[in-house]
Amino acid sequence: MAKVIIDTANHIAGYGAKAARVQVVPAYPITPQTTIVEKIAEFVEKGEMDAEYIRVESEHSAMVACIGAAAAGVRAFTATSAHGLALMHEALHWASGSRLPIVMAVVNRAMGPGWNIWPDFSDSLSQRDTGWIQFYCADNQEVFDTIIQAYKLCENEEVFLPAMVCLEGFILSHTYMPVKIPDQREIDDFLPPYNSGWILDVDRPYSHANLVSPDFYMEFRYMIQEAMESAKQLIPRIDKEYGERFGFEYGGLIEKYQCEDADLVLVTMGTMGSEAKITVDNLRRDGLKVGSARVRVYRPFPREEIQKLAEQVQMIATIDRHISFGMEGFLATEIQASLYNRGDLPLVAGFIAGLGGRDVTFKTIEKIAKKSLKWMREGGVEKITEWVDLKE
């Protein structure tokens, strides 16, 4: 029987791992992720979840143990944040290059120094090029649903890549919301047992990942790129199928809201997408044609969807909870890169907001929208990158 529970996104992520019948969980604490692995420890110790729980001595080992477990033929899950994710960096490359369908919850937190435990996307976006699929969630229900969807996607033979399910610290991680947990049999029906492209097997011995010369290396990289393209095709289909079965659907790669007739579209990720919807409603009441597009999947990047969106609008304003030092926010960069060479382009303005947990409410987004609309009417952006609410 499906049931509704009221809990934090972190605990819900634990429920997601349990519902996905994860078999090995290497775990290491870090704020604000910790309550995910605590919840799973509780499930395992109570016998509610049949999984091996490895209390590893670092996040680096957590990811490598996931690699070992997935290579030996079981479904692996872990969770981390910020510096823990940064410590995993080389292992992230190893996981994707090994084409292992590991799923990891990343509870987004700013990078130090100084120590800051509050949310921004600088941790996961710094891992952009590691070959991981990246989902960004806007509420607790989406956290649960995306973990299930992520395994379904990653274990598809056209993909065989790992995925991060990202959720912002505290805004989601420690915030209670009602979440519908579907019936386990129905989840099992949607998500069959673990499937991977290869396995460590004494009856079919291979050496995995030994020396690869320039003669072959590029082809292996190309295959990862192909898998990302396949993921881009599959994500909307899986999201739709999930929606038909369980009632929740997220627009595939991008969740669009009031974009059809919009002059200005606000492009965001994560919970800023939820706030942006409120902004849109408020501004629409004032007769302003504003829409919101929440990038739900950042890798593979929804280039074609952005291109389609650009054809309808006069202006795109990106809100990045992140800064690529020396350039701008990644959303701003990638959206402009997606549009270049296409002619008749909308204006694009990039806003940096909410770093290190500074609040980004619908009011903040309203300021961004109004400034963008002004620039739109004037026919040019005053600043390519605008830092929002920055002290003078």
Add this chain to the structure above:
Amino acid sequence: MVTIKELPQEEYLLKGHAACAGCGPSIALRLLFKALGKNVILVVPACCTSIIQGPYPYTSIGVPLQNILFESTAAAASGIVAALQQKKLEGVTVVGWAGDGGTVDIGIQALSGAAERETDFIYICYDNEAYGNTGMQRSGATPYGAWTTTTPTGKRERKKNMPFIMAAHRIPYVATACPSYPIDFVNKLKKAKEIRGTKYIHILAPCPTGWRYTTEKTVELGKLAVQTGLWALYEIEYGKFKLNSPSDRLVDKAKRKPVKEYLALQGRFRNLTEEDIAKIQKWVDEDWERYRKLASNYLL
């Protein structure tokens, strides 16, 4: 107790591999398979064995092998062991096979964690006393006085005592070995396979390329390391220390060859002064005083 002739003839380190001529670790790797057979999953970090396998799409290793990040052998093994337990797959031995740099330096954290968690696997450090694969740089296992490319006038510090560090984890089995004593090594592996928990075996594996001696002397140098007492063959089983043959006959200093006989054969020790050699001899003698005490019923 097996004899050499009784060891199986099947080879899982295949001919035409990429090791240097006279490679000590390769002898040990052959022996590993002779002791454990083919139901082994090998976990190998960056080390000489990454190269010994040969390049994709070929490998010289006849069992499943997971190459993994330098510092991560024991973490990968932990994941594999957990997966096998989850699948209730028995009869497969997970073996970490790492060099000294990957064990005593960059890999010590993951190894210490896996040991503390009582992970059911065998970890073998094949110690050629330097970062061999990168061209002989100093490691925590490089002995005092040895030339390496990063200690061109000789290392100033002593070798880390990794077996004792592992024994301090209270794991059920710690042993030292040397491929010059194949039966001793094979017996230790067979024993380790039957024990549940973390088993650690540290092999002194002479390396002609790095130690600067001619290739035919690999086995001879391993024997000299043992006969001089610089390398002692022992086991620490559930905390109980025991010297193994022939080290058990070397407690009396008169039975041990002078360390100079071992040092003089190697180019890496060419810069040692008589004073250095005397110092090394003194340290060896002190080590043996400790072995003597430990062997007479002192628990470690």
Add this chain to the structure above:
Amino acid sequence: MVAVHKSRKDMPLTPLSSPTLGSMGKTGYWRTFRPEVDYSKCTRCTLCWIYCPDAAIERREDDSPKIDYDYCKGCGICANECPVKAITMHREEE
């Protein structure tokens, strides 16, 4: 070495390498000195077999060594360890 995987389609999704004799080719070419066995002296102790780093010595039915010159790298451990000096090293001709 044989050229393999002319097409990307023949490649696995990640580097999975198959156990192969001569992963580095016929390593006998590396050899400078060649071990020769004097079978009249050999005592069939098999020490040369167990100490060969290259697995290039096989045991014949009578336990005497059969050196595989295709792969023997000529390190000389077998000659050095032979207790009766039944194996001797000889410089390879140019």
